[in-house]
Amino acid sequence: MTLLRDFASTLLALLLAAAPAAAQGALTVQVSTEPPGLDLTTNPSSAIAGVVFYNVQEGLVKVDKHGKLVPWLAERWYTTDSKNYTFFLRQGVRFHNGRELRAADVKFALDRAVNPETKHPYRVQYENIQDVIVKDDYTISVTLKRVEANFLWTVARQGSVIYPREALDTLKTQPIGTGPFTVADWVRGDRIVLVKNKDYWQKGLPRLDKVTYRFIPDPNSALAALKSGDIDVSAFGLGPENVDDLKKDGQFQVILGDTTNDVTLSMNNSKKPYSDKRVRLAITHAIDKEEVLKGAMFGYGKILGSNVDPLNPYYVDVSKREPYDPAKAKKLLADAGYPNGFEATFKVAPQYYYTVRSAEIIVNQLAKVGIRAKIQQVEWGQWLAQVFCLKPCENPDYDMSIIGHAEAWDIGNFANPKYYFRWDNADFQKLFKESEVTVDDRKRREQYVRMQQMLADEAPAVWLYMHPRLVVTKKGVSGIWKDLPIPSLDLSEVGWQK
Amino acid sequence: MRRYVLRRVASTAVTLLFVSLLVFVVVRVLPGDPALVMLGIEASPQAVAALRESLGLNRPVPVQYIQWVGRAARGDLGRSIQYDVPVAGLVLSRLSVTLPLTLMAAGFMVLAAVPLGVFAATYHRRWGDYVTMTLSQLGIAVPGFWAGLLLILLFSVKLGWFQAGGFDGWGQGVGGAFKSLLLPAVALGLFQFAVLARTTRSALLEVLREEYVKTARAKGVAERGVLFRHALRNAMIPILTVAGLQLGQLMAGSIILESVFYLPGLGRLALGAISARDLPVVQGVVLFVATVIVTINAAVDVLYGVLDPRIRYE
Numbered sequence: 069m070t071l072l073r074d075f076a077s078t079l080l081a082l083l084l085a086a087a088p089a090a091a092q093g094a095l096t097v098q099v100s101t102e103p104p105g106l107d108l109t110t111n112p113s114s115a116i117a118g119v120v121f122y123n124v125q126e127g128l129v130k131v132d133k134h135g136k137l138v139p140w141l142a143e144r145w146y147t148t149d150s151k152n153y154t155f156f157l158r159q160g161v162r163f164h165n166g167r168e169l170r171a172a173d174v175k176f177a178l179d180r181a182v183n184p185e186t187k188h189p190y191r192v193q194y195e196n197i198q199d200v201i202v203k204d205d206y207t208i209s210v211t212l213k214r215v216e217a218n219f220l221w222t223v224a225r226q227g228s229v230i231y232p233r234e235a236l237d238t239l240k241t242q243p244i245g246t247g248p249f250t251v252a253d254w255v256r257g258d259r260i261v262l263v264k265n266k267d268y269w270q271k272g273l274p275r276l277d278k279v280t281y282r283f284i285p286d287p288n289s290a291l292a293a294l295k296s297g298d299i300d301v302s303a304f305g306l307g308p309e310n311v312d313d314l315k316k317d318g319q320f321q322v323i324l325g326d327t328t329n330d331v332t333l334s335m336n337n338s339k340k341p342y343s344d345k346r347v348r349l350a351i352t353h354a355i356d357k358e359e360v361l362k363g364a365m366f367g368y369g370k371i372l373g374s375n376v377d378p379l380n381p382y383y384v385d386v387s388k389r390e391p392y393d394p395a396k397a398k399k400l401l402a403d404a405g406y407p408n409g410f411e412a413t414f415k416v417a418p419q420y421y422y423t424v425r426s427a428e429i430i431v432n433q434l435a436k437v438g439i440r441a442k443i444q445q446v447e448w449g450q451w452l453a454q455v456f457c458l459k460p461c462e463n464p465d466y467d468m469s470i471i472g473h474a475e476a477w478d479i480g481n482f483a484n485p486k487y488y489f490r491w492d493n494a495d496f497q498k499l500f501k502e503s504e505v506t507v508d509d510r511k512r513r514e515q516y517v518r519m520q521q522m523l524a525d526e527a528p529a530v531w532l533y534m535h536p537r538l539v540v541t542k543k544g545v546s547g548i549w550k551d552l553p554i555p556s557l558d559l560s561e562v563g564w565q566k
Numbered sequence: 567m568r569r570y571v572l573r574r575v576a577s578t579a580v581t582l583l584f585v586s587l588l589v590f591v592v593v594r595v596l597p598g599d600p601a602l603v604m605l606g607i608e609a610s611p612q613a614v615a616a617l618r619e620s621l622g623l624n625r626p627v628p629v630q631y632i633q634w635v636g637r638a639a640r641g642d643l644g645r646s647i648q649y650d651v652p653v654a655g656l657v658l659s660r661l662s663v664t665l666p667l668t669l670m671a672a673g674f675m676v677l678a679a680v681p682l683g684v685f686a687a688t689y690h691r692r693w694g695d696y697v698t699m700t701l702s703q704l705g706i707a708v709p710g711f712w713a714g715l716l717l718i719l720l721f722s723v724k725l726g727w728f729q730a731g732g733f734d735g736w737g738q739g740v741g742g743a744f745k746s747l748l749l750p751a752v753a754l755g756l757f758q759f760a761v762l763a764r765t766t767r768s769a770l771l772e773v774l775r776e777e778y779v780k781t782a783r784a785k786g787v788a789e790r791g792v793l794f795r796h797a798l799r800n801a802m803i804p805i806l807t808v809a810g811l812q813l814g815q816l817m818a819g820s821i822i823l824e825s826v827f828y829l830p831g832l833g834r835l836a837l838g839a840i841s842a843r844d845l846p847v848v849q850g851v852v853l854f855v856a857t858v859i860v861t862i863n864a865a866v867d868v869l870y871g872v873l874d875p876r877i878r879y880e
Binding site for chain 1: 648649650651658659660715716719722723726729730731732733735825826827828829830831834835838841842843
């Protein structure tokens with residue numbers, strides 16, 4: 069009996085042992101999705117970027133927290149014609165394996181991106197590269213086939229990170245780069261641990277010694293983990309419904325910011341009645357975006373003013389061209405031959421909660437002008453196959469859908485008639501092509517304004533709202549970006565306030 | 567007895583073959599292209615085609631099946647598309663969470679349910695019976711994931727005694743590992759505990775009405791002896807049947823609770839693999855779990871034979 073009592077008391081002591089206090093140099097971050105591998109150069113997933121981009125691997129140019137391009141591994145560059153670029157590398161930058169970064173590494177990474185054998189997911193963006201020449205160990209020049217206004221953006225993208233060629237085989241499991249952290253451990257399905265790179269080229273950074281990413285997909289569990297102190301930061305997990313409650317709680321700080329994620333109502337332009345501009349405009353006029361944002365996002369986020377995200381320097385608000393006007397919507401429908409409306413289906417993926425919530429509100433709004441829409445929830449894999457329609461799918465199988473388009477500088481999607489919108493407009497395509505080779509900033513801005521106006525007048529898709537950046541941290545965590553001009557979770561300057 | 571066991575083993579093997587075929591076909595019928603899901607919406611069609619090729623998804627389906635079964639029989643379940651590591655290793659590493667979790671839940675279930683069921687049966691239609699049955703009714707009515715959230719709210723958020731989830735591995739020490747699995751195990755076992763308590767009670771009540779129990783009592787055997795030596799042993803057949811089935815259900819039920827408590831177990835591995843269309847992992851996990859359940863059922867059948875000699879001579 070004594071033995072039993074001893075056992076019970078030992079057990080109780082073990083169970084009630086106080087949790088160790090969080091080390092000040094350590095941070096636990098919750099993310100909802102586990103990255104599918106860690107290779108930025110073969111997979112465009114933003115879950116990979118959230119861990120690796122800027123933390124483990126970096127590029128020649130960086131998009132900073134304000135969305136500006138700043139010199140990074142290249143300390144400067146010059147071009148006179150936007151066709152020939154010369155980059156001067158920072159000296160003394162070392163990879164995690166101790167070897168110094170040289171121009172040959174940059175050539176290797178760019179050549180590999182251009183090479184069709186590599187299957188780089190962004191290869192299209194590098195197709196314009198004609199030649200990469202190493203001038204000396206710290207100087208490299210890139211020659212393009214034709215002028216490209218956005219080339220520096222290409223160099224700043226997540227697919228353009230620089231890695232040592234000898235570590236190519238481990239890019240997917242143990243990526244090596246020049247970043248402030250190294251990958252220490254990856255327990256599949258549970259966590260990824262990054263530790264401080266003591267030889268990081270930016271003196272004094274990073275501020276943290278250790279970062280643990282925990283994969284917690286369920287928002288309720290994420291909230292409980294935050295409240296019980298198991299995690300310090302919830303980066304991409306909590307819904308807007310928790311914001312008010314958390315804002316009131318003195319233990320936490322809520323960071324709300326802008327993103328490049330435009331939540332868009334897409335229409336299948338290749339299918340009747342959506343092939344008729346009047347119908348598309350009617351749908352646009354029938355939607356009260358204010359109400360959608362309030363209902364789906366508790367008012368957090370921003371109503372968009374065009375099909376470009378507000379972090380883009382050429383963004384203009386053209387929403388006056390298509391205001392909420394149900395009477396006009398009804399008239400347009402009647403003109404198009406649908407005085408009594410029509411039946412429609414929204415295909416949405418519940419994996420992204422905001423898509424279903426937004427659709428529910430929009431269905432009611434459309435009903436007021438006679439469009440009888442219903443919601444069909446499909447699993448993400450099916451959504452990609454049926455709505456987004458990559459091969460082997462030939463024609464997209466949907467009427468309308470809703471999804472966030474998170475990529476920056478993605479107006480080109482409207483110039484692609486094979487994109488799932490299936491919008492084929494020669495004028496727009498011509499204008500976009502011109503903008504790609506226009507280097508003069510004023511002229512390019514004019515082209516972008518014109519494109520945004522065209523998209524408002526033609527209404528191939530309805531812009532709804534910008535999905536907010538929503539990060540919740542324990543009080544005392546500082547240095548997290550407010551806005552998200554590029555999908556990344558830069559932790560280099562994050563730390564605990566003393 | 568040997569022939570009985572051999573027969574059971576043979577039928578288990580046939581069942582497993584069917585299971586493997588079913589798993590393979592069902593996974594193939596799932597809509598959604600794994601290459602597409604992996605690369606996401608910004609990938610080019612060329613990249614998708616290249617990935618399909620390298621994953622072997624272009625080969626004829628029967629060829630894929632035969633290759634898969636052949637390798638699975640040798641313990642090679644293929645390579646995870648998503649993680650690029652062997653599936654068998656993944657399953658084994660996840661088992662270090664799911665197995666103790668399931669066993670702890672089963673332990674909680676049996677240790678709480680059988681005594682409580684016996685208690686209720688001995689207090690039939692008196693206060694003890696009513697209290698026990700009310701408790702078990704509650705256990706049946708509360709879904710596991712909700713019970714899990716309530717436990718987290720009370721013990722993690724309010725009292726701060728346990729972490730809200732996660733599992734840092736056995737490297738942290740047995741105490742720590744045990745502690746991180748305790749709340750999920752209780753939440754997981756709650757429903758099955760309630761079912762088993764009711765089963766135990768009714769099975770025992772049935773046996774207590776038998777003539778031989780009356781005889782034992784008439785012979786002057788002490789009530790404790792009647793209960794445990796004569797009645798409970800005979801009541802064990804239905805209890806064992808239910809408990810065996812429940813063990814399988816616990817393993818399957820861990821999928822939900824592993825998500826609530828974000829434990830890196832088999833269930834979450836399967837769930838993640840399904841949404842990522844990581845076919846080798848889905849197949850591997852389902853085949854593994856099915857094998858375990860079929861084996862448990864076979865073991866239960868063999869145990870019947872041990873408990874009741876009539877069964878093995880049939």
